Amino acid sequence: MEDFPCEVIRNFSIIAHIDHGKSTLADRLLELTGTITKKDKGLNQQVLDKLKVERERGITGLSLSFSMFHEKNGTNYLLNLIDTPGHVDFSWEVARSLAACQGALLLVDASQGVQAQSISVFHVAREKGLTIIPVLNKIDLPAAQPEIVALQMQSTFGIDPADVIQISAKSGKGVEKVLQAIIDRIPPPVGDPSVPLKGFLFDSSYDRYRGVISLMSIQGGVLRKGDKIASCHTRKKYEVTELGVMHPEEVPTDCLRPGQVGFVACSMKESAEAHIGDTFYRVGHPVEPMPGFKPAKAMVYAGIYPVESSDFLKLEESIKRLCLTDRSVEVTRETSSALGQGCRLGFLGTLHLDVFRQRLEDEHDANVIITAPTVPYQIVHRDGSTSLVSNPTDFPDPLEFASGGRVRAVLEPIVKASIIVPEKYFSAMMDLCYEHRGTDLDWHPLDPPGQAGAAPAGEDSASTATATATATTDRVLMRATLPLAEIVTDFFDKLKSRSSGFASFDYEDAGYEKGDLRKMTFLLNHKPVDALALIVHAKAVDETGRYWVEKLFKIIPRQLFEVPIQAAVGNTIIARRTLSALRADVTAGLYGGHYERKLKHLNNQKESKRKMKKVGRIDLPQEAFFDLLSSK
């Protein structure tokens, strides 16, 4: 690695909206630099496919970060592609991993145009001061409109259309120019080998035998096998057992030098110890950590319970195992009187939750009930202290807000959302934002005047041409401030269905704001069911109460006695329905003449029902909760 000083190194990332061709371009670059030869292409294609599947499912599977060697005009360059996570839930991690780069390829699909995530990743890259190389992909598609999309990039990002490189990552056309631009336009990293070691952790994966494998970028000093290093964040110490470059598989090296990027194995046992954005130093030689480090924070919480209560220990074991490979899930045990033992899990977002559930079901064969997702609320107490509440059952009751109560206010997380949509769906999107307590709504046209809009995100190439033809209107970029709680349920589904799939959406964290919120409880036969408690905005109390009571009414099986189903806020009942009793037909077989006997039977039945009501509680099967919480 001594042969590669900073001047011949380029560290870059590919940033793009989902499906715009990031992996395909990475694959082409590997091929063009001979990292994957045509001969073993088949084998490596499998490696890439496996990576992709892993990434789609596990999110933290293996990274697509690689080192490539490329000779140009007699100089041997070391090009490091640094992968960034591809979903909005991880936008904060994207920002961290970009800190290891000096440049980024901004990849935009020429048939779909600039999308919401293209804009957010562009801004992150620009804030980091990276050199941005605009690349238009998929120019081979009949629906591609490279000139129009280049103008869109000009009006949205201020990019000179002359700087835009047009490629087809699929066929390889134009990809050579991308390689040239990486060398010509991206500045080399700076770093001094003689200063104390400073390693920046930008990604990690998990290996069953070796524990956590970190990907690090060396900012200063030299890292060698056997070195004792420590984390600035946790202060934990480790010994480097293996290190090297990803080419594209692990290739051990003697050392990693400034500006270089590689893998480091150092007996780190759990993924949770590998914090993206953490800085490592040589034990005894502390350094100033890279700026702006914050550990990943969970934004969506949900309780997870086994459908069969007796499966709890098995479920807990499965959750623990999955957490070994996913550093960002928070886990605590919780008990519900309705559902028994379970775990409360914190996720980065709802997609993260879905992926986790999917993995539990697929890889661990678990059958689980997941409670409604909740965001973390900040409770401001009268004595000035604050606490976070992420479980509706811990949310203060209305009495506690009253004068003399312990709570002064509740703050809820809010986000700044961006939506890109053809103008004809604009008013539907505005309504959607207002329905979800959107404020500060602001918009402006995205496409230069008179240009046709592009195809909906996610369309496959075959239908892209038709889709482009239908979207004849210009597109607008809308921005709004929304409470996070409003977008963790069905916001995204509504956004897609009300825009016929044309809207793209992204959001970023925007801190906390005061919210007028209430804890809603549901009572079955006058008993509150903890697993169903919700936190609801004051204005939505009536509607939400009625909706859930109706849903419960449909799902709960009738009992031998009457069951009132109620929604309540504090002591106030918001909605009620009553399940009538199943009437066992004790008089069947008795006919007309025996009137007195019939009456006697009916009276007996009434008496026994009264008894049942007194002792009556509902034994809701877990499956009923499953139906209730998994249906929309």
Ligand SMILES: Nc1nc2c(ncn2[C@@H]2O[C@H](COP(=O)(O)OP(=O)(O)OP(=O)(O)O)[C@@H](O)[C@H]2O)c(=O)[nH]1
């Ligand atoms: N026609 C055409 N299709 C392409 C091109 N580049 C990529 N694709 C296709 O576009 C789809 C998405 O490409 P990927 O490389 O998986 O996109 P990605 O950005 O890595 O996707 P995510 O990892 O899901 O964000 C795939 O079906 C590719 O085959 C291209 O230049 N032309």
